[in-house]
Amino acid sequence: MRRRVSSRRQTVSEQALDNKTYRLESIRCGKEKCKCARGKLHGPYWYSYTRVKDRVISQYVGKSLPKDVEKKIKNQGER
Numbered sequence: 001m002r003r004r005v006s007s008r009r010q011t012v013s014e015q016a017l018d019n020k021t022y023r024l025e026s027i028r029c030g031k032e033k034c035k036c037a038r039g040k041l042h043g044p045y046w047y048s049y050t051r052v053k054d055r056v057i058s059q060y061v062g063k064s065l066p067k068d069v070e071k072k073i074k075n076q077g078e079r
């Protein structure tokens with residue numbers, strides 16, 4: 001079986017922070033006549049993925065990461 005989600009999302013960037021993974025993704029909405037069907041994908045937008053026990057909860061973040069998250073990732077990288 002094909003995974004619909006993975007074929008409609010392209011990960012541009014990925015950042016891990018604490019128990020979350022932030023991913024910058026370009027999205028294909030699936031509409032036949034949309035610009036994304038011709039390769040012009042939507043976004044990219046940030047999503048956060050949080051692992052809770054054996055589940056992963058995804059959450060829409062937006063066009064850019066919140067300032068405090070960006071800061072934490074930066075500090076993490078410098079460690």
Ligand SMILES: [Zn+2]
Pocket residue numbers: 028029030031034035036037042
């Ligand atoms: Zn579209």
